[in-house]
Amino acid sequence: MAGKSEKLLSILKLQPVVPVLIVDDAKSAVGLARALVAGGLRAIEITMRTPAALDAVKAVAEDVEGANVGAGTILNARDFDAAVKAGSTFIVSPGSTPGVLDAAKGSDVPLLPGAASASEVMALREAGFDVMKFFPAEQAGGAAFLKALSSPLAGTLFCPTGGISLKNARDYLSLPNVVCVGGSWVAPKEMVSAGDWAGITKLASEAFTLDK
Structure with missing residues (x-):
């Protein structure tokens, strides 16, 4: 598990913000991913x-140089396996179930499992995970909650996602137990629909400098 944690961290540490994308048209995924990569955001969650x-993950994995594409909202082992076959380099789940954790243990592709409480973090640590998604971040207690966990659950790293924007991202990124944040603001739906790749690259560039 340690090797997979290192592999996951090498992806998450590429940038302070991981774009969390809902893709309605796989044809737009390549242009969108290229725009994000051009702005410095190489790790992308679809x-x-x-x-x-799934088609979007496959297209980005095959056609976007420099991108590390991951699959999010993985809810079961079947979806885990399908995402890996499509070319995902990391998997993200909103929570954790025995089925998802078993699929992760049997795969070389690392899992970023979700947790929203101290008990869930402890359970995932017992299962061998020390890098987790904190979700839904704002609704589950925000940066203040994660700060409170940093001492009793030292050694656990988080990627908070949910309700995070340009306005509050630095609150999370300043914490010692936060490796990056996940956010959808770098790829607004209206910009994607319009194919405004230059605008998205600009937003990505702003996000890339958030921890500077």
């Missing part, structure tokens, strides 16, 4: 919330 999601 959520499995639309019929186009």
